[in-house]
Amino acid sequence: MSVWFLLSNQNVHSMTTRAKSGISKPKIYTASLVSVPSEPVNFKAALQSPQWNQVMQDEYRALIANRTWTLTPLPSGAWL
Numbered sequence: 001m002s003v004w005f006l007l008s009n010q011n012v013h014s015m016t017t018r019a020k021s022g023i024s025k026p027k028i029y030t031a032s033l034v035s036v037p038s039e040p041v042n043f044k045a046a047l048q049s050p051q052w053n054q055v056m057q058d059e060y061r062a063l064i065a066n067r068t069w070t071l072t073p074l075p076s077g078a079w080l
Contacts, residue, residue: 063069
C-alpha cells in the first residue's frame with residue numbers, strides 16, 4: 001500500500017456515492033408523534049391512568065417472558 005493512499009482523503013475506487021455527487025439530506029429531529037401522558041406522581045395515580053396501567057402491564061409481561069424477574073410473596077410483617 002502506498003504512502004499516498006494512506007495520506008489521501010479521496011477514495012480511488014470508481015463507486016459513485018451520494019457524498020461524491022454532493023447529494024446530502026439534513027437530519028430532521030422531531031418530537032414523538034405518540035401522545036405521552038404526564039408522569040404520575042405515585043403508583044396509585046398510575047393505576048388510575050389507562051395509558052400508564054397498560055404500560056405497567058406490558059412491562060410486567062416482558063419481565064416474565066424474558067425470565068429476568070420473578071414474583072415472590074411478601075416477607076412476613078411487610079405491608080403495602
